[in-house]
Amino acid sequence: MSEQTAEVKKQRIFSGIQPTGIFTLGNYIGAIRNWNALQDEYECIYCIVNQHAITVMQEPAELRANTMRAYALMLACGIDPQRSVAFVQSHNPNHAELSWVLSCSTMFGELNRMTQFKDKSAKHADNINAGLFTYPVLMAADILAYNADLVPIGADQKQHLELARNIAVRFNQRFGDTFTVPDCYIPKQGARLMSLQDPTRKMSKSDENANGCVYILDDKDTILRKFRRAVTDSGCEVCWGEGKDGINNLMSIYSAVTGRTNEEIEAEFKGKGYGDFKSAVGEAVADHLAPVREEYARLSADKAYLMQCMETGAEQARRITRRVLSKVYRKVGFLELK
Ligand code: ATP
Numbered sequence: 001m002s003e004q005t006a007e008v009k010k011q012r013i014f015s016g017i018q019p020t021g022i023f024t025l026g027n028y029i030g031a032i033r034n035w036n037a038l039q040d041e042y043e044c045i046y047c048i049v050n051q052h053a054i055t056v057m058q059e060p061a062e063l064r065a066n067t068m069r070a071y072a073l074m075l076a077c078g079i080d081p082q083r084s085v086a087f088v089q090s091h092n093p094n095h096a097e098l099s100w101v102l103s104c105s106t107m108f109g110e111l112n113r114m115t116q117f118k119d120k121s122a123k124h125a126d127n128i129n130a131g132l133f134t135y136p137v138l139m140a141a142d143i144l145a146y147n148a149d150l151v152p153i154g155a156d157q158k159q160h161l162e163l164a165r166n167i168a169v170r171f172n173q174r175f176g177d178t179f180t181v182p183d184c185y186i187p188k189q190g191a192r193l194m195s196l197q198d199p200t201r202k203m204s205k206s207d208e209n210a211n212g213c214v215y216i217l218d219d220k221d222t223i224l225r226k227f228r229r230a231v232t233d234s235g236c237e238v239c240w241g242e243g244k245d246g247i248n249n250l251m252s253i254y255s256a257v258t259g260r261t262n263e264e265i266e267a268e269f270k271g272k273g274y275g276d277f278k279s280a281v282g283e284a285v286a287d288h289l290a291p292v293r294e295e296y297a298r299l300s301a302d303k304a305y306l307m308q309c310m311e312t313g314a315e316q317a318r319r320i321t322r323r324v325l326s327k328v329y330r331k332v333g334f335l336e337l338k
Pocket residue numbers: 016017018019020024026027028029030031032152153154155156157190191192193194202203204205206207
């Protein structure tokens with residue numbers, strides 16, 4: 001094989017996570033575990049989206065600390081700043097600049113259909129700000145600014161990704177080929193983990209009920225306790241079924257961390273009760289998360305290293321998006337300075 005064919009250009013990945021608390025098992029299994037796994041095959045760009053986080057009320061000092069912590073957590077989950085671009089959104093102003101242009105190619109009606117806006121405005125009824133409404137445009141800008149091919153996300157973000165695709169197609173039609181139309185990458189197992197306390201609601205890191213969430217820094221005893229207390233139904237047979245949201249959720253989690261199929265899980269727990277199953281899920285999750293916890297302890301002690309990685313990541317990110325943004329500015333007709 002000639003050297004030229006060996007050096008096929010890798011496809012590009014972009015994804016982001018909000019610094020709104022410690023990452024949950026849902027964030028890990030639904031998204032970040034895939035970010036990690038894709039690093040060799042793709043050119044990866046991963047972002048702590050602090051500008052998205054202020055769509056809900058944040059205490060400034062807490063947001064600052066949470067951003068640092070989220071960055072450390074991202075690296076602890078295996079994102080390697082030598083192989084991937086790992087940075088903080090506000091360190092690259094090109095996202096917000098592109099977002100304005102894209103917002104003029106986004107219809108009010110499209111944004112009005114977003115279910116996350118409806119959920120979050122119900123949850124934060126005292127602060128339904130315009131940013132909460134236009135949030136998906138900034139997310140589209142995050143992705144399109146890098147011409148990403150693929151976006152690894154949990155199932156809850158599928159609608160936003162569809163919107164980003166529509167914006168890209170519309171812009172390309174109007175101004176000529178500019179953006180790559182991105183595809184989503186949603187895991188087969190664990191794309192939507194539910195709260196352990198209310199299995200009809202998504203597990204979410206900003207949830208007030210900490211018992212419903214497993215955080216990736218929880219110690220083993222805490223994890224076992226949360227699973228022991230997980231809400232199930234009045235039955236006793238471990239099997240997938242209608243109206244068994246709690247058990248279905250636990251089976252998804254067990255499957256995601258052990259790689260076993262639902263049939264294998266049902267066979268493993270045949271004749272055993274929910275109690276045994278819950279303990280087994282807790283043990284498997286605790287083992288799965290232990291290396292992340294250890295790595296976080298090591299990394300979070302070295303703030304200078306984290307700051308240095310952040311700086312390098314931001315510079316790499318800006319370098320990529322600067323070119324895309326100036327192309328967009330030319331296309332829409334913004335007068336350039338010589
Ligand atoms: P918040 O509570 O602040 O809304 P969140 O926990 O919902 O945050 P995000 O930062 O919005 O998390 O999402 C980061 C990534 O994690 C996204 O790709 C999202 O789809 C994924 N994700 C979030 N919650 C879950 C879940 N319960 N199951 C699977 N994936 C999830």
